[in-house]
Amino acid sequence: MSEAKEGQQHPLAIYLWIWLLLFVLSTFSYLVDYFHLHGMLRWSLIILFMLLKAGFIVAIFMHMAWERLALKLAILLPPLCLLVLVGFMAIEGDYTFLTRGAAFLR
Amino acid sequence: MAHDAQAAALSPLRQVAGDFASDRQAFSVPWGKAMMWIFLLSDTFIFSCFLTSYMNVRFSTLQGWPNPSQVFSLHIGGQDIPLILIAIMTFVLITSSGTMALAVNYGYRKHKRNTVMLLIATAALGATFVGMQAFEWTKLIMEGVRPWGNPWGAPQFGSCFFMITGFHGCHVSAGVIYLLITAKRVGSGFYDKKGTYETVEVAGLYWHFVDLVWVFIFAFFYLW
Numbered sequence: 001m002s003e004a005k006e007g008q009q010h011p012l013a014i015y016l017w018i019w020l021l022l023f024v025l026s027t028f029s030y031l032v033d034y035f036h037l038h039g040m041l042r043w044s045l046i047i048l049f050m051l052l053k054a055g056f057i058v059a060i061f062m063h064m065a066w067e068r069l070a071l072k073l074a075i076l077l078p079p080l081c082l083l084v085l086v087g088f089m090a091i092e093g094d095y096t097f098l099t100r101g102a103a104f105l106r
Numbered sequence: 107m108a109h110d111a112q113a114a115a116l117s118p119l120r121q122v123a124g125d126f127a128s129d130r131q132a133f134s135v136p137w138g139k140a141m142m143w144i145f146l147l148s149d150t151f152i153f154s155c156f157l158t159s160y161m162n163v164r165f166s167t168l169q170g171w172p173n174p175s176q177v178f179s180l181h182i183g184g185q186d187i188p189l190i191l192i193a194i195m196t197f198v199l200i201t202s203s204g205t206m207a208l209a210v211n212y213g214y215r216k217h218k219r220n221t222v223m224l225l226i227a228t229a230a231l232g233a234t235f236v237g238m239q240a241f242e243w244t245k246l247i248m249e250g251v252r253p254w255g256n257p258w259g260a261p262q263f264g265s266c267f268f269m270i271t272g273f274h275g276c277h278v279s280a281g282v283i284y285l286l287i288t289a290k291r292v293g294s295g296f297y298d299k300k301g302t303y304e305t306v307e308v309a310g311l312y313w314h315f316v317d318l319v320w321v322f323i324f325a326f327f328y329l330w
Contacts (some may be wrong), residue, residue: 007197007304008210009211012211015211016209019203019204026193027197027198029188029201029325030189032329033175033188033194033328033329034189036175046325046330047325050324050325053321054322057317058318059133060207061203061310062310062314063307067135068122068131069119070122070125070126071133071143073122075143078147079147082158085154085158086161090161092161092162092166093161093162093163093166094164094165100168101167101168105168
């Protein structure tokens with residue numbers, strides 16, 4: 001961070017490029033649906049475009065790329081616990097599906 | 107700031123240890139920005155809980171999940187175009203994120219006129235988004251979607267849809283009000299008296315977060 005300037009000041013061009021990139025990525029994710037892609041190809045493309053968009057918004061538009069590591073770690077690490085919740089709830093959802101099948105589909 | 111110059115020589119991990127270990131301010135950003143980030147972190151957990159519960163009920167239902175591609179299609183020019191309204195809403199929100207980023211940039215340059223215009227443009231695009239969402243809700247309610255059932259399959263579809271998009275829509279509406287207040291204060295010279303335009307960046311963080319949440323809702327609810 002340079003001392004001469006106040007806050008987060010960056011050239012306009014970088015925002016315009018990221019803006020354009022977000023448009024392109026959104027168009028790609030819409031086209032995944034439009035062309036009825038299926039299976040692993042569909043899911044991996046959706047996740048890829050989603051993560052790229054989220055990454056660019058957080059890193060550039062929200063200026064996280066230029067913040068100090070202390071703030072980056074404090075904000076970006078805690079959401080990783082959510083992966084545990086997602087894992088547990090996926091197992092739980094599958095289990096409920098199987099018990100419902102056993103109880104109601106005989 | 108003196109510690110910035112010292113810290114520049116240290117490795118990033120040593121910086122972290124120093125920032126957290128010393129008995130002083132840990133985050134060298136304005137307090138408003140640190141607090142906004144912590145609020146957004148808590149909001150991340152709320153939206154993640156909604157999306158995780160949606161995943162759970164979608165996994166566990168015995169009936170088929172309604173196909174969002176067909177549910178959200180619009181009949182334009184004699185043919186059904188899948189997800190078209192949602193795609194337009196996505197582009198509206200991304201456009202508003204771009205105008206917001208430019209507003210923050212012009213704010214720091216003390217370019218008041220451009221900042222106010224861009225903030226108002228962002229708020230207008232946000233209001234457009236909420237309007238389109240109201241249209242979408244009306245259409246689905248007329249077609250018989252309720253939180254407890256719908257004509258196409260798993261009854262949980264309605265409760266997930268209204269809960270997730272409703273909560274997101276509330277965030278957008280609150281953001282529109284927040285941006286208009288910020289625009290008014292930029293216009294009236296409030297931040298010139300305060301000597302800093304950082305508050306515009308803090309408002310920007312909130313707005314970009316609303317766009318960020320939509321990225322995940324679009325991927326998991328509408329495209330999956």
